[in-house]
Amino acid sequence: MPTTSIIVDIEATCCNDASFPRHQMEIIEIGAVAVDSYTGEFDSEYQTFIRPVRNPILTDFCKELTNITQDQVDSADCYPTAMKPFREWLASLGDYDFCSWGDYDRKQFVQDSEFHRCGYPFAGPHRNLKVEFAEAIGAKKKMGVGGALKHLGLEFEGTPHRGIDDAHNIARIYREMLAIRGL
Numbered sequence: 001m002p003t004t005s006i007i008v009d010i011e012a013t014c015c016n017d018a019s020f021p022r023h024q025m026e027i028i029e030i031g032a033v034a035v036d037s038y039t040g041e042f043d044s045e046y047q048t049f050i051r052p053v054r055n056p057i058l059t060d061f062c063k064e065l066t067n068i069t070q071d072q073v074d075s076a077d078c079y080p081t082a083m084k085p086f087r088e089w090l091a092s093l094g095d096y097d098f099c100s101w102g103d104y105d106r107k108q109f110v111q112d113s114e115f116h117r118c119g120y121p122f123a124g125p126h127r128n129l130k131v132e133f134a135e136a137i138g139a140k141k142k143m144g145v146g147g148a149l150k151h152l153g154l155e156f157e158g159t160p161h162r163g164i165d166d167a168h169n170i171a172r173i174y175r176e177m178l179a180i181r182g183l
Contacts, residue, residue, distance in 0.1 A: 002095040002124060005037045007174060009166035010105050011068060013052050016061040026052040027112050028073050029066070030086060031163025033171045034093050040175030046089045047164040049076035054115075066161045080118040087121050098122040101145055101170050102130045129174060136180045148173050 011029040014020070027050050034043040049072045052058075058070050076082065090096070100106060106126045113120045134142045137151065145166060149156055154172060158165025 001037055002097050003037050004043065004093050004096040005035050005099050005127070005174065006032055006090065006093065006096045006122075006124070007035060007099045007129070007167050007170045008032045008105055009100065009163045009170060010108055011066045011161060011163050012108055013055045013058065014062045014065065015059045017059075020059075023111065024054050025108065025111075026050070026054055026115075027079065027108055028052055028058070028062075028068055028076075029163040030082075031165065031167040032086075032089075033164075033167045034096070035171050035174060037097065038178070040171065040178050042171065043093070044089075045164065045167070046086060048082055048086065049073055050082045051076040051078050053078055067159050068162070079112050079116045083113075083118055083121050090121060090123070096124045097127050098124050099127045099129050099170075099174070101128075101166075101173075102142075103128055129170060129177070133173060133177055136177045145169055145173070152176050 009031045010027045012025040012027050014025060029049050030047065032046040035041060036043060049068065051073050058068065058073060063069065110120060130142050133148055143151065146156060149169060152173065156169055158168060
């Protein structure tokens with residue numbers, strides 16, 4: 001197992017209208033936290049906003065859900081340009097696992113990388129921490145980040161549905177999961 005785990009959470013364009021095509025969602029924030037794979041101890045973090053091009057105007061639903069403003073994405077780089085410093089940060093960490101809560105984040109990176117015709121940013125394998133957590137606690141049903149924190153007796157820290165805050169909270173769950181597994 002690599003010595004670093006990169007816990008990534010993204011936010012994407014969204015709408016509460018069922019007619020909004022899921023395949024046209026675009027990443028608007030990347031939050032990532034690097035932790036020691038064996039102890040869960042914090043190493044570094046990365047956060048950036050990304051300017052969407054398919055749906056450049058954020059819906060009111062998206063702005064309310066994520067607390068991301070139109071100005072933040074308007075002043076951000078588009079996906080291909082934003083990936084350059086993100087890739088540099090990833091490369092600086094050496095060998096790593098890419099971790100997320102569920103498989104959505106990985107799939108959205110694949111979709112955005114294909115749409116923008118730029119390479120997928122991760123070199124390491126993907127780990128689905130939602131599945132790993134359910135296995136670690138012996139749960140038949142997978143739970144969201146909030147449910148996992150509650151199960152562990154922890155409170156959410158920061159703003160829900162903000163990539164960097166979600167990544168930090170998932171890192172807290174990861175650290176607890178290591179203790180449960182006795183790693």
